[in-house]
Amino acid sequence: MTAGPPVDLDHLPDGVLVAGADARVTAVNAAAERVLHMSRAALLGQDVRQALPLRNTEGQRWWDCTDPWSGLATRSGHRERLLLLPGDGKPVEVLVTASYRRSAMSAPVDAVVLGLRDAKARQRTQEEHGALISTVAHELRSPLTSVKGFTATLLRRWERFTDDQKRFMLETIEHDADRVTRLISELLDISRIDAGRLEVHAQPVDLAAAARRHVDRMVASGNDQRKFVVHAAPHLPEVWADPDRLDQVMSNLLENAVRHGDGMVTLDLVATSEVLSAGSDPEPVVAVSVSDEGEGIDEENLQRVFTRFWHGHRRGGTGLGLYLVRGLVEAHGGKITVGRAASGGAEFRFTLPASVPDHVA
Secondary structure (H helix, E strand, C coil): CCCCCCCCHHHCCCEEEEEECCCEEEEECHHHHHHHCCCHHHHCCCEHHHHCCCECCCCCEHHHHHCCCCCCCCCCEEEEEEEEECCCCCCEEEEEEEEEEECCCCCCEEEEEEEEEEHHHHHHHHHHHHHHHHHHHHHHHHHHHHHHHHHHHHHHHHHHCCHHHHHHHHHHHHHHHHHHHHHHHHHHHHHHHHHCCCCCCCEEECHHHHHHHHHHHHHHCCCCHHHEEEEECCCCCCEEECHHHHHHHHHHHHHHHHHHCCCCEEEEEEEEEECCCCCCCCEEEEEEEEECCCCCCCHHHHHHCCCCCCCCCCCCCCCCHHHHHHHHHHHCCCEEEEEECCCCCEEEEEEEECCCCHHHC
């Protein structure tokens, strides 16, 4: 079997540093520079024990504890550990994995390979996962408590209630079960977006008809018909989109406008041309704007709107809806932005290609 081309360490997502048999640094990749906050030029050729005076969380010198070059010949490295590097003001936390390379069993170490990761980034990821679990648990508790309470009441006291009372409780159970189903679906879609596995089953869609259908649904759920207005330019081209995914986008944006905004909710649909990807020519698109007459979104928060767990002034929901909306729009090859509407409220504007894009054809 022939060996493949050598791997460029700069293409690896994690930091890698290699020290030879004399403990001098022979290789450093770009990710290691970012993690260590040190340049490659300052590391190459230096004794790694002096260039990286690592200490464990108890303050002990890590190189003295491990001694890769003079330690037991049976050792092959160690698993990931949290180590500290001296920094400006406070130590830099680094997650370090080590591998000791030998030419043969029991032979001296001819290279020490360090895998380096940013401990702060790992901590942020763990905190985000914890926030997700807490949010989901909170959002599931309320509807499930309602479902459990009403079903237990009906099972034990069925004969005591009138038909209207039974219908009310069953309708509430159905509504809360729908809330749970929707939350689970959103979480699954977010995991697919993060993993790059979201499937889009595209077909021609009339966006103006879809917008009016969603307004009708909002009215049927108890909102005033006079609260909504749809302005659709004549002869709008169809877009190539997944109807179910488009429903998620429209529902989230309309519900967001009603929940967090005030006054009239306006939907404007126009045909235009825009550059959808860097370096490409303008393409025909249909642009949809959803605006309200509320307080709008503060300028400093505009960059955070589409991140996970962002909430406006009026808290409510998981804070995942707009993150999902952006992922769904971009999966169709479109774009979404947020700004201030002419009415003073928030305006969300998204575009979808009016022709069949290559990636969903």
